[in-house]
Amino acid sequence: MKAKRRVILPGLLLVTGICFLAAGIYRGEAQTVWIKAIYICLECIGIG
């Protein structure tokens, strides 16, 4: 049982991650990330 859990758990998380990625792309979050990333983040570089 423990051995099965060790195989199934990371597999489940992997599949969940892929599904979340797809859901995020569908919701337009990838675009949000890209738009934020292509402009210099003044907060990140200490300008505010």
Place this chain on the structure above:
Amino acid sequence: MVRKLRPLVQIGFTAVTNGYVFGFLTGKIYTGPLKTACVPGLNCYSCPGALGSCPIGALQAVLTGGSRFSFYVVGFLLLFGSIFGRFICGWLCPFGLVQDLLHKIPVPGKRKNLPGHRPLVWLKYGILAVFVVLLPMFAVDGFGQSKPWFCQYICPSGTLMAGIPLVASSEALQAAAGALFNWKVGLLIVTVLLAVWIYRPFCKYVCPLGAVYSFFNSIACYRYRVEDTCIRCGRCQEACQMDIRVWEKPNSPECIRCGACIQACPVHALKRDPLFSPKAPVCSNVKKKEEG
């Protein structure tokens, strides 16, 4: 071999994920489609060379935009974490590489940990909860906008890889730099100095991304295993710069998978756990003590 291979992988991965050389030459950042994707390590997307997005920065970007949950960024974190766990910290993170290099500087009085190490390792979880999640979500202004609190007030990786190169190359940014920039440079200086004497202080006590990946260490595809031949000599813990009792917790949340313990074991009882191996992680000597 791992001792020689790891720095090469660290340098190579940092070079690949920050390979936009044109950015360093002109002081401009990459704006192409690769920035849609998150890189696994703490790598500020405002770094002139960055080709991808920082997962912590991206998470805050979505949360400050009004969303309560980011499927996209959490998906990346689940993907990376479930496969690698904190292997990413030890092998793929640029700021981890910086700290490793700093710690090679020969100075007297080096130590593994800061005083108060055991409670201090919990600080990174607090920083993750407060500065990465709660403040970006709830500390909003009158227009409903928030800011990336961790990136703005704490992240020394952003200061080193983005702030300093960009400010140095732009007179306009130099004129705009004020108290916040000084605060962040001060934090960076403290981190750099600490990293010379203490092994990876940022990874141990501050990094929210390390905090995230730590949840995956015991269940990720990449794990360690202790064989029954373990004699509990403690040499693995002596060799471990993260100060883990490896023979008891080979998949500790603090383990960055550097492999030093495996190299140090005199009876070769520590193994990298093959993918989907069903073998138990605890050696029989420890099990007998727990049962007795």
